Every structure is written in structure tokens, then in C-alpha cells.
Amino acid sequence: MMNNISTTMTTTPTKAPAMNEPKISARNVQVYYGEKHAIKDVNIDIRPRSVTAFIGPSGCGKSTFLRCINRMNDTIANCRVEGNISIDSENIYDPKVDPVQLRAKVGMVFQKPNPFPKSIYENVAYGPRIHGLARKKSELDDIVSSALQKAGLWGEVKDRLDSPGTGLSGGQQQRLCIARAVAVSPEVILMDEPCSALDPIATAKVEELIHELRENFTIVIVTHSMQQAARVSQRTAMFHLGNLVEENDTDKMFTNPDDQRTQDYIMGRFG
Amino acid sequence: MDVGFIILILAVLAALGHVVGRRRALALAAKSGVKLHSLPGYYGQTVALFTAVPAFVVLVAWLFVQPGIVESRVSGMIPDSVIPEGGARSLVMSDVRRIAGGLDAVLARDGQRGADVPIEALDFNNIRGRLAEVGVALGGDVPSEVFEAAKAFRENSRTGNLMMTVVVLAVAVVLGMLAYRRIEPELRARNISESFVKSLLLGASLVAILTTIGIVGSLIVETFEFFQRYPAQDFFFSTVWNPQFRGGSDLGILPLLWGTFYVSIISLIVAVPLGLLIAVYLSEYAGPATRGIVKPAIEVLAGIPTIVYGLFALVTVGPFLRDWLAQPLGLGTSSSSVLTAGLVMGIMIIPFVSSLSDDIINAVPQALRDGSYGLGATQSETIRQVVLPAALPGIVGAILLAASRAIGETMIVVLGAGAAAKLDLNPFEAMTTVTVKIVSQLTGDTEFGSPETLVAFALGLTLFVITLGLNVLALYIVRKYREQYE
Amino acid sequence: MTDVTVFGNPAVPTKGKSLLALDERTRRRNNAEARFRLMGKIAVAIGIVALIGLLLSILSNGLSSFQQTYITLNVNLDAAVLDKAGDRKPENIAKVSTFGYAPLIEKALRDAMAQKGIAVDGMNAKAAAELISKEAPADLRRFVLADPSVIGQTHSFDLLAAGRIDGYYKGRVTMESAKLDRNTSPEQLMLADKLKEAGILTTRFNWSFFTAPDASDTRPEAAGLGIAVIGSAYMMLIVFVLSLPIGVAASIYLEEFAPQNRFTDLIEVNISNLAAVPSIVFGILGLAVLINFFGLPQSAPVVGGLVLTLMTLPTIIIATRAALKAVPPSIRDAALGVGASKMQSIFHHVLPLAMPGILTGTIIGLARALGETAPLLLIGMVAFVREYPAGPPDGFFDPASALPVQVYNWTQRGDPAFVERASGAIIVLLVFLILMNLVAIILRRRFERRW
Secondary structure, eight states: OHHHHHHHHTOOSSOOOOTTSOSEEEEEEEEEETTEEEEEEEEEEEOTTSEEEEEOSTTSSHHHHHHHHTTGGGGSTTEEEEEEEEETTEETTSTTOOHHHHHHHEEEEOSSOOOOSSBHHHHHHHHHHHHTOOSSHHHHHHHHHHHHHHTTOHHHHTTOTTSBGGGSOHHHHHHHHHHHHHHTOOSEEEEESTTTTSOHHHHHHHHHHHHHHTTTSEEEEEOSOHHHHHHHOSEEEEEETTEEEEEEEHHHHHHSOSSHHHHHHHTTSOO | OOHHHHHHHHHHHHHHHHHHHHHHHHHHHHHHOOOOSSOHHHHHHHHHHHHHHHHHHHHHHHHHHHHHHHHHHHHTTSOGGGSOTTOOHHHHHHHHHHHHHHHHHHHHHHHHTTOOOOGGGOOTTTHHHHHHHTTOOOOSOOOHHHHHHHHHHHHHHHHHHHHHHHHHHHHHHHHHHHHHHTOOTTSOHHHHHHHHHHHHHHHHHHHHHHHHHHHHHHHHHHHHHHHHHSOHHHHHHOOOEEOOTTSOOEEOSHHHHHHHHHHHHHHHHHHHHHHHHHHHIIIIIOOHHHHHHHHHHHHHHHHSOHHHHHHHIIIIIHHHHIIIIITTTTSOOOSSOHHHHHHHHHHHHHHHHHHHHHHHHHHSOHHHHHHHHHTTOOHHHHIIIIIHHHHHHHHHHHHHHHHHHHHHOOHHHHHHTOSOOOOOOOTTSOOOOHHHHHHHHHHSSSOTTSHHHHHHHHHHHHHHHHHHHHHHHHHHHHHHHHHHTO | OTHHHHHTOTTOSSTTOOTTSOOHHHHHHHHHHHHHHHHHHHHHHHHHHHHHHHHHHHHHHHGGGGEEEEEEEEEEOOHHHHOSSSSOOHHHHHHSOHHHHHHHHHHHHHHHHHHHTOOOTTOOHHHHHTTBOTHHHHHHHHHHHHOGGGTTSEEEEEEEBOHHHHHHTTTSSOHHHHHTOTTOOHHHHHHHHHHHHTTSEEEEEOTHHHHSOOOOTTOGGGOOSHHHHHHHHHHHHHHHHHHHHHHHHHHHIIIIIOOSSHHHHHHHHHHHHHTTSOHHHHHHHIIIIIIIITOOOTTOHHHHHHHHHHHHHHHHHHHHHHHHHHSOHHHHHHHHHTTOOHHHHIIIIIHHHHHHHHHHHHHHHHHHHHHOOHHHHHTTTTSOOOSOOOSTTGGGGSOOOOHHHHHHHHHTSSSTHHHHHHHHHHHHHHHHHHHHHHHHHHHHHHHOOOO
């Protein structure tokens, strides 16, 4: 099955990225909010079909950088991004790139569960509908059910697909949002502190889900919980004051970091 | 005594009370060596409040009540024989009031000329000419009973005024003295004057309730009167509106309701899409600079008096529609029409729809928009499929409020819609509304007690019930909507 | 696993495609986006155009009312006509009606025409005299009665030209329309042109529009706003004096003292519903309660003022409560902390800080009341009033008009010259409204506080 997917992914005409090539690579990325220099010269490569965690004290720019990857910062009026972020070697800040098309490829899950005030079915069907992924109702039904299955929510909601998504519990809502993102079949899923509003049991379920999704998607997750980063990610990047301090294998990062600041943060000396 | 003068005296008494009260408190404290409970000013304030406020309340109440009492006493003096055929006692009473006023004017003028004529010298035979001299023209012959009633009216009013002066000043002085006598250093003057002020504040907020009682009471009482003279089922279910001066009118509300409904619908068809698009554009697309100019400009539309829209309809829009649409299409020749009024009213309620919807759209959490953008939706897809459905209840509330505004609007339809009550579908025809008929029935020459006049109150009650219902419903929906996102 | 059918589905267009190439669907969606945005712009444009059209229509119809055509004549106030007894007694002079003055004007016009050598074929002296307003003799008579010593002298007077002549110079009357008009003729217009050449007929700023009382149907040239301005001013005074203290007191009670109970809820619901009651219903209230029940006079500013006060109160209460709410609790706490009572903290600290907001709300409420028409129609302010009301407070009980009602009144007249007057009156009304709103904006800007 892995092979099946990798073949569909390698249809880029010019250059076919191999498994070991980075899915996302950022070069000299600078972000400004008006006068404020929020991200300072960040360079990072993110590997395909793995979970990369961004950690760091609050206000360090990890969420800002995450939102650069699907150009969500475009919706903020005075935000300016410089440098180069490419996905499969295509610069997403190229003027020819339509952010709408980009975001279909790079999905996002937010800090607080934000289901639309629609039925569970409509929540999941929304993305496929706007992107025209289904030609008929039965196709759409398939997409919805498999996305809900992927998100581990199918068993809980299959009998009440018509009830409002806002009526679910917090953890279910967040998994609904993940299903919503998955339904568009993106290649990358960005998660901005997806468990910060959830209780421990719901958090565990979502983490388990992330673990499963890793087989099919490149996942980047921002988290303020170092335990979570350690549990779910293979690679970890540490941000501090807008700088990328260190990027490393998660195991190494939490046992023997290269940078003193990472060490201090992990030991709880600041944050 | 003149009311203004009485108020002036009350003010002086209150000021005096303040000074002596303060002085007494200080003097007593100095003598007994006990520390004052409150600042000395509060002792003065207590005396001043007790002097002025109750007396003022008595004064106002008296002013409102006295005319009614005098009226009923004098009214009894007029025998039924004097009341003309088909006329009403109230008309005779208004003659009585006018003659009484004229008598005052005659006496005042004679007084100026130095000729002190006692009231007894004015008799029935010489009064007509003398009243005409001071500008009170009497129509027809005045029966002597009416003249006597006028004299009694004048006497009663004078006695009433004198009693009022005495009572008001007595209340002021007695209560002021009592408050003064109570002063001692331990008196909690601040607490007393503060509870006094607090009850005044409560009184002020009761004005709203009194207003509602006044509105509902007068509408219901007069509507009841109307239904005594005109069958209710004819009013509610007759399709003919045809008031006659000599009675035998058809007063069916249906054509008026239809006109009201038709004009309001047209205005909503104009205002709702425009208002919503403006709200969406301003809240989702426009930059701060555009928003800063356009939003106030649109809101200016809401601040322009409705008479201005009425004139616009009458002078510009009506003739334009007639000459460019109705006549070429052979649909009508009237410049006042349902369409004229509806269009202009639509312009007027654009800001009601747009600014309310603007608030409501802004209340939709940004997280929902982010969620949609994150899935790759365009801005318009987000607005149409996420933001507007989420804001729908609030927008429905805003539209209901705008509808209630349209239904109650008067001047635009008075000047733009016409006066012909009919049930028609052609929007280029002149039709009429409930509000237009309230104005025309109450500003006409028909006498007050007739069904033709009283019907205006029944119309007013209908209007009040409809708009109140719409408002309550709209506010309920909007409140529920806001709770959803709080 | 069903995953494969979804994620490996070839119908999925985004998978693996280059981001640099815009696909057909995205292009269509972007077009839809542009269309939607354009619709928004069009809606805004329609709104703005409607506003501009409304204002332009009023301005183009009404600006000419600030100009008025006058005919300047030297009139001999002939003692033989005006004071036959020759004793200059006011009673006797007053007996000469306006019909006595008309021939004097006619003669003065004849003399002036003869002196300048003006003549138009086929016109008699009577037709020539119709160039002058029927109001002119009345003006002359007032002048003489005010100072009988002028009798026998010759004075220069600026006499109002008749409405049609005035309209001729404002483009309302043309030679063609004059042919069909019973009230004027092309010859009269030609004569007017010649008088204008001779400098007898002039057009200047129309002060009397602001000061003169209303005039009858046939004399639009003499109609002015004097009484309406006084009436509106009286009513605004009453509304201000009553609604500000009552509104502020009610707001303080509701915002600071009212307990949380059903009664308070009742008051709150009442206020928010009153704010939405159609204004005409307040007119019915005024008629039924103030005039019929309490016997207050019709057409009087006091009734109008009371009705408008009741109508404005909810607006003021809502604005005042917002202003009180905007004062941060820390101010109250600070005052209470140094031992002030609650009443003291409110009256000494909160209220002064909230005052700019309260005044702004009050002015906006007043502006709304100033433009309100419908309720005033019902309490009889449509009546034709030519006598100036007395000074306050007695004048509050005298019949008067009001600016918006005067507009309505003039729209109901037959002569098209009244449309010009009505639009002119609206311009005056709008200027007042703009001034009031400016004051409100300046107050807000000046005292706006950010905590």
C-alpha cells in the first residue's frame, strides 16, 4: 500500500522526489508582522511521511512558521513573508501558486476544534465538495465514511451523520476536524497544538490517530507539551525568539540535545 | 399663579432650606460637641430635597389632573338640549374652553387699558363682539347655557389654580420644616438623602413603563370605543376601505394591510440583498481605509429624516418611474405608487440591514473562517458556505427588525405610495398603508367620537401589535444567536 | 482497507499535481470569487449612489429657495389714501386694509416704468402690477403701522416679485409654460426682463425665507420658515431639558443600582421595545393622552416636545448606559476604596467621565427628534400658523409649526414653487442635523478615552 501511494505522488513532471528527499524545505524564511520580526532566517527540511514536532516557549514563532507552510498568513493583513518554502521542490510563494490549490495539498487542524455549524456529514463533505473530488453522491459518501474511519470517528458517529458537528464532545470535534482535513486527501497535514483544548483521554486518542496518519501523510505538529512531542514525532524542531535553534531526531533531542538552549528548555529552565 | 413662578418659588425655598439646614447641623454639632454623622452639606441637601421634590410632584400631578376634573364638573352643566344634532358633547366643551380663554383675554386687555371690568359685567349679550376683538371668533349662536358653562369653567379653573398654589407651597414648607426639625448630629443625613435620590432614579426609569402603559392603554380604550360603533369582524375581514363623512363607512383593514405588506416586501427585496452584500464586502473584503469611508456614508442613510426620503419619492423617484417605466409599459399613470414608496424605503433600510448584519458577521468566530481557508476554500466559498449559514439566525433577526421598521414607516408612504386603498398586484398603482390612513383619519375634519376617527386607533393598535411581535421575535433570535458564540 | 479507494482514487485532482499550474477548477473558482467581490462592490456603489442622488435631488430642487426676486420701487405713501382724517391716529390708519395699499404700489410701478421708458405691447397697468406679489401690500401696511410718521413720504421698498416671476428666473417658468398659465403671461415675463435690465428687478439672497411665517397657497414667494424654526427650537429645548436628566437618572438606576429581578427585567424589556415602536404610535399617544385626556392645546410645541421626549428617551438611555459601562470598574473601586459611598462614587467620578458619551448620545437622539415628522402630524402641528409664538415658556403653549412638518405641509400645496420651498426647508433641516452630528463627533473625538 505504501508503494501504491508513493507512485501517485511521484508524478511531478520535472523531478521525481525520492523517499529520502525532503517533502518540505524552507530556506531563509523571514516573517514580519508590521514592524515586528517574528521569524528570523529559518532553514529546515521536513521529511515525507513522518511526524515533525515544533516545540518552544510561547511566542517563539512556531505557530507562525507553521502557518507559513500553507500560506494561512496570507489572511492576516499586515503579515509579510520572505524567503523560500518549497513542497516537492516547488516554491509555494511563487506568484503562480494559488493558495487555494496549495491548501488542498496542505491541510490544517487548529488549536481549538472548530467544526462548522453544520451536520457531521456536511462538515466532512465540505472540502471534497469545494474541490470537486466527488462526481456523485455515492462517491462523496465513500469519501466521508473513509475520512471518518481514518480519523477513528466512524464507529462513534455513523448512526448520526445528520446531527450537528458542534454537538460532539471536544475530543470528537477535534477528530472531526482531522477527518475534515483528511477528506480533501492532502499530502501534508499541519496541526497547531491540536490537543491543547482537550482532556487527557481525548488527547491520547488524537495522538494515536496521528500515529496512524503518519503512514499516509506528512505531518507537522506544533505542541507546547514536550511529552507529546516525544510521544508522536520522529523529528523535533526547537524554536526560540523567532529562531530555529535546533532540529534533530526526536530521540536525540530529548536525550542529548546539541544546543544549550534546547537543553534548558527541555529541563524546564524557561518556557 | 403662574406655574413658572411657582417653580421659581420652590427653587428659592429649596436653596433656602439647604442653607439653613447646613447651618443648623453645624450649630448643633458645635453646641453638643458630637461629631456630625455626615458632611454638613448632606443635612442641607436633605432639607432641600424634602422641600422641593414632593411639592414639585404634587404640582405636576395637579396640572395633569385638574383639567379633567374641571371638565367633568362643567360638562354636567350642559343640558343635552344644547348639544346640536349629530354633534358631540366634546365639541360643545371645546367651545366652552375657547370662550373661557376668550374671557380671560378680554379681561386682560381691559385691565391693560385701565378699565377694570368685573367679570359679572360681561354678559351674554355683549360678549360676542368683545370676544371677536381679542381674536376668538365664535361660530354661530352660543346658547346661554354654554356661556354660563364657560364662566363656570373659568371660575373652576381659577379656584383650582389658587388651590394648587396653596397646596404646593404648603407641602413644600411643611415637609421642609419637618426635615429641618429632624436635624441632629447623629442623623444619617447622607443615607437619607441618598435613598431619596435613589428613589428619584427609580422614578425616572419608570417613565418607560408609564409610556408603554400610556400607549397600550390609549390604543385599547379607543379601539374598544371603535368596536362599540363598528363591528370588529367587518374591520378585520372586509376588503373595502371607504370612509364617508356622513357615516355608513366601510372600514376594512385588509386593503391597508395589503398595501403595507406590498410596500414592505418591495423595500426588503431592495434592501436585503444590497444590505447583505454591503455588510459582507465591508466586513470581509474592504480594507480599513475603504471601510472608514463607506461605513459612515451608508450609515448617513439611516440618519436622514424620513421626510427627506418622502420628498425624494414625491419629487424625483415617483415621476421618474412613471415617465420611464409605468407609462411606456402602459402599467399606470400615477407617480405615487407601491414601487416608488418601496424603492425609496428600501434605500432607507439598507443601513439597518447592513450595519446589523455587519455586527453579526463579525461575531462569527475567526476560527470558522480559518477552518474553511485551511481546507482550501476561497474567500467567497467561505462566506457563502460557512460564514453566512453560521450567521443566518442573526441575519434573519436583522431582516425582521428592518421589516418592522418598514411596516411602521409613515412619511415615505404618505408622500410616495398614494391614498387609494385597493387590493391590486400592479406595483405601479397607487396604494395605501396602515400608517397613511392613521395620519389621514386623525388629521381630517371628522369629529373625534366618530368611527371614522376612532378607526385610526384600531389601525394603530394593529400596527403596534405587528411591529412589537416582529421586534420581540427578532430580538429573541438575535439574542439566541449571540449566546451561541459567547 | 477502504483507504486505497479514497486516497489512491485517480479522480482526486490535487494529488501529485504541480502547484505552479493552475487547474481548470481552481480557475473557475477564482472567477466566482472575483464575481462575488464585484457584486459586493456594486452593492456598495449603489448605496453610495443612492445617497448622492438623494442629496443632489434635494440640493438641485432646493438651493434656489435661498434666492428671491425683488422689485425695488419708490412708493409714495400718500396721506390722502392712508390717513383720510389726517390725524395720524393708529386706529384710523389701521382701518385702511391692504386693498388701500395696492394702488400705491401699482402707481409706483407705473411711474418707474414711465421714467425708464419701459413698455410692453398689449399690457395694461393691472397686468403689469401682477408682477408684484400679493404679499407686498401687506408688507407695506405693516411698515406704515409700525411707524405712522412715514405717511406722506416717499420711500424705496424692495417688494417681493410674484411667484411666477421668481420662478421665471429660477428656470421653473418658461415662455411656453407661461402661455398655458392662468397666473402669468409671456408679456409679463418680457416686462420682467425689461425691469431687470433697468435694474428695478433684482435677485438676491433670501433672508426672509428663514424668518418669515408661512404664507397662503397663492403666495409661495412669501412663505418662510420663521415659525417652523421657532417651533422646532422650542421642542428641542423641551426634549433636551426633559430627556437628558430623566434619561441619565434612569440609566444610572438601571446600570448601577437596579437589583437583578423581574421588575428590572420588565423595565429593560420595555425600553428596548419602546426604541422600536413606530414613531407614529407616539403621535397617537400624544393625541389620546396629552391632548384629549389632559387637555393640552393642539399644535403646541409643549405637546410635540413631550411626545418627542418619550420617543427619544430609549435612545438616550441606551447610549448613556453604554457610556456608563465604558467607565472601567477600577474607577468605581478606587472611589469606594477611599470611603466614598456608592452614590458619591457615581456622581463624583463615574458620571463626569461618562459625560462626553452621554452628551454624544443625547445630541444624536435630539437630531433624530428634530427630523421626526409623523407624530407631529397627529398632534395638529400641520395647522396653518402665521402668528409667531410668544417667548418661552408661554410660547410653548402657542400654536407653532416644526421644520419637517413645514416640509410636509408645503408638499401638499398645489403650486410647484412650494416644492422648491420644501426642498429648501430640507436643506436648512439637514444643515442643522449636520451641525448637531459634528458637535457629537467633536465631543467624541475630544474626550474619547482609552483605558
